Amino acid sequence: MFNPQNGPRRLKRRAAALSLCVPVLITVLSACDDDDFPFAEEDSPAESTALHHSDAVQASLDRLIRDDGFPGALAAVHGRDGQVRDYTAGVSDLATGAEVPVNGQVRIASNTKMFVATVVLQLVGEGKIDLDAPVETYLPNLLRGDGIDGQKITVRQILQHTSGLDDNDEELATNYSEVQHTYFEPRQLLDIALAKKSLFAPGTGWSYSNPNYIVAGLLIQKITGRPLGEEITKRIIDRIGLRETYWPATGEQTIRGSHPHGYFPDSNSSQTDVTDMDPSMAWAAGQLVATPRDLNRFLTALLRGELLKPEQLEQMRTTVDAPAFDTTGSTRYGLGIATFKLSCGATAWTHGGDAPGYTTRNAATEDGRAATVVVTGALTSLPTAQHVEQALDTALCAQP
Numbered sequence: 001m002f003n004p005q006n007g008p009r010r011l012k013r014r015a016a017a018l019s020l021c022v023p024v025l026i027t028v029l030s031a032c033d034d035d036d037f038p039f040a041e042e043d044s045p046a047e048s049t050a051l052h053h054s055d056a057v058q059a060s061l062d063r064l065i066r067d068d069g070f071p072g073a074l075a076a077v078h079g080r081d082g083q084v085r086d087y088t089a090g091v092s093d094l095a096t097g098a099e100v101p102v103n104g105q106v107r108i109a110s111n112t113k114m115f116v117a118t119v120v121l122q123l124v125g126e127g128k129i130d131l132d133a134p135v136e137t138y139l140p141n142l143l144r145g146d147g148i149d150g151q152k153i154t155v156r157q158i159l160q161h162t163s164g165l166d167d168n169d170e171e172l173a174t175n176y177s178e179v180q181h182t183y184f185e186p187r188q189l190l191d192i193a194l195a196k197k198s199l200f201a202p203g204t205g206w207s208y209s210n211p212n213y214i215v216a217g218l219l220i221q222k223i224t225g226r227p228l229g230e231e232i233t234k235r236i237i238d239r240i241g242l243r244e245t246y247w248p249a250t251g252e253q254t255i256r257g258s259h260p261h262g263y264f265p266d267s268n269s270s271q272t273d274v275t276d277m278d279p280s281m282a283w284a285a286g287q288l289v290a291t292p293r294d295l296n297r298f299l300t301a302l303l304r305g306e307l308l309k310p311e312q313l314e315q316m317r318t319t320v321d322a323p324a325f326d327t328t329g330s331t332r333y334g335l336g337i338a339t340f341k342l343s344c345g346a347t348a349w350t351h352g353g354d355a356p357g358y359t360t361r362n363a364a365t366e367d368g369r370a371a372t373v374v375v376t377g378a379l380t381s382l383p384t385a386q387h388v389e390q391a392l393d394t395a396l397c398a399q400p
Contacts, residue, residue, distance in 0.1 A: 056398040060391040061089035061373070068384045070375040071271060072100040072260045075391070076292030078300065078370040079399045084293065090376075092260040094271060101258040103293050105244055106374050107279065108360050109286040109353025111295060113213050115232050116284050117159050117336020118302065119220050121312040122235055128223050131156040131315060131335075138219055142190075147198030155219065157202050158212045159335040160320060164200045167209045168192035172281055176264070176274075176356060183251060184280045190214045206322050206333065210285035213336075217284025228284055240301045245290035253278050255289055260376045262357015271377065274357040286353055292362070292372035299364035302337075303349060317349075326352075326389065344397035354379065361392040371395035 061073040072090035079085070088100035123129045135143055135158060136150035143150030148165065157163040171192050172179060193211035200207070217228045224231050229247030237245050244257060253276045263271040279287040290298075305313055319332035319339055331340045331350075338350050342365070350363035359379055362372035373392045379385040 057085070057087050057391075057395050058089070060394045061087055064375055064387060064391060065090040068375075068387055070377040071263050072376040073374065073391075074100050074102070074104055074106075074260065074292060075371065075373045075395060076103055076296055077395045077399065078293075078296045078368070080368050081399075082368075084296075086292070092376075094261070094263070094273070100260045100376075103244070103291045105255050105257040105259040105289050105291050106358045106360065106376075107255070107262065107286075107353075107355035108288050108290045108295060109282065109355035109358065110210075111290070111351050111353040111360060111362065112282070112284065112286045112288040113216075113336045114298070114302070114351050115236055115288060116213055116216050116220070116228070117316065118307050119231050119235050120155065120159060120216055121308050121316055121335065123220070123223055124315075125309045125312045129155060129219070131159075135215060135219070138222055139215070142215070142218065143194070145194040145198065146196070147201070148194060153202045155216075156315075156335065158215050158219075160206075160333060161208050161212055161322070162203050162206055162320065163209070163212055163215075164198040164202050164205065164207070165193050165209045165211050165215075166196040166199055166207075168211055177266070177272075179281060180274060180277045180356070181253065182281070183278050184283070186214050186218060186283050189281070189283060189285075190218075206320055206324075208322070208325060210282070213285040214283060220284075229287075232288070236298070236307060240297065240306060242290065242294040242297060245288060245294045245298075248279050248287060248289060250280070251278070257291075260374075262355070263377045264356045265378055265380060277356060279355075282355070286355060292374060295360070295362045295372045296364065296370035299349065299362065300368065300370050303364055303366065342397050343393050346396070348396060359388060361388050363392060363396060365396060369396050369399050 057075060057077060061075060064070050064073050070090060071094050072092050075087040077085045086102045088102055090100060092098045092100045120129060124131055132154050134151050135153050135155060143153055153163045168189055190211050220228050220231055232247055261273050261275045264274040266272045301307055316335040316337055319334045322331050322333035322338060325331040325333060325338055331338050339347055340350060342348050346365045348363035348365050352361045358374060358376060360374045364370035371392055373395060375388055
């Protein structure tokens with residue numbers, strides 16, 4: 001449920017689901033000054049180039065509303081020229097028709113894994129964790145089950161989804177309305193996976209699994225002696241000035257700042273407002289709230305080496321084949337981050353996330369481009385998922 005694309009496997013099972021078609025009621029485009037984005041460089045695009053880019057990105061969001069039935073969409077794009085542009089389409093609230101807030105806060109779901117992996121790698125750089133040590137070294141007797149042995153699963157395999165641990169998303173999503181407001185302890189989330197047989201021997205395959213990052217979160221807490229959210233806030237959010245990003249407090253079910261409502265299809269394929277929910281069902285796998293601009297800032301800071309030492313950043317960017325990660329089947333996955341090729345030929349680094357009510361696709365390139373696209377709804381078919389990914393590709397490739 002808080003997976004990123006995790007594409008064909010889950011989406012094929014839901015391909016018959018029906019989306020609610022909502023007309024485009026309002027579209028907003030704003031170009032931000034450097035003062036609004038303190039890490040931007042000088043703005044210098046030709047007017048005609050900027051207009052072409054603006055039209056392409058706005059049109060892609062409009063299509064997501066008109067053709068795919070998402071209630072709302074928002075995006076932020078950081079160009080090579082240093083200029084930051086915001087886009088919105090559709091409506092924020094189906095009941096009132098309110099406008100989608102520019103750079104609104106959303107549940108970024110599995111993008112949280114990038115933050116968690118970064119903290120683990122910071123601890124590796126501090127000499128407190130060995131990437132190739134067994135999980136058992138730090139969390140004795142935690143991983144035990146059918147084909148599951150913490151003495152044979154390394155920290156690296158947990159971060160790279162090569163541990164063999166199965167996922168827990170289907171169990172949580174099957175009766176989502178019954179667990180939407182339920183508080184979960186991390187161990188409850190992990191136990192769902194431990195009750196199932198290992199998918200493969202550690203290091204012999206790749207399969208996306210939220211419980212891997214529950215283990216990573218528990219590891220951070222064990223090593224630091226502090227809550228996971230506190231470590232993410234201190235080591236990343238405050239360090240690089242993510243002003244609209246936060247770790248929800250225990251029991252906090254609302255979104256603090258200006259935000260679009262999130263929608264999820266119910267059993268009758270009607271759009272149900274699921275904005276308020278207990279994010280503990282994701283915890284280290286997907287609890288963070290952020291804005292598109294902040295996600296762009298995080299990714300660019302990460303790639304520029306502002307958060308990790310060179311050796312740890314290199315480890316993070318060492319990838320394995322991850323064909324089931326997105327709809328292209330060509331993505332490779334590192335330690336909490338993935339890479340893929342854009343239609344314009346560039347390589348981009350990404351993750352993405354799906355929370356009930358919010359689907360986020362985001363990526364950054366080596367030359368300073370970054371983009372985040374969010375739709376307020378669920379991916380109900382493979383074509384729909386591809387259209388959202390194409391909107392991200394447009395935002396990165398049509399840049400000045």
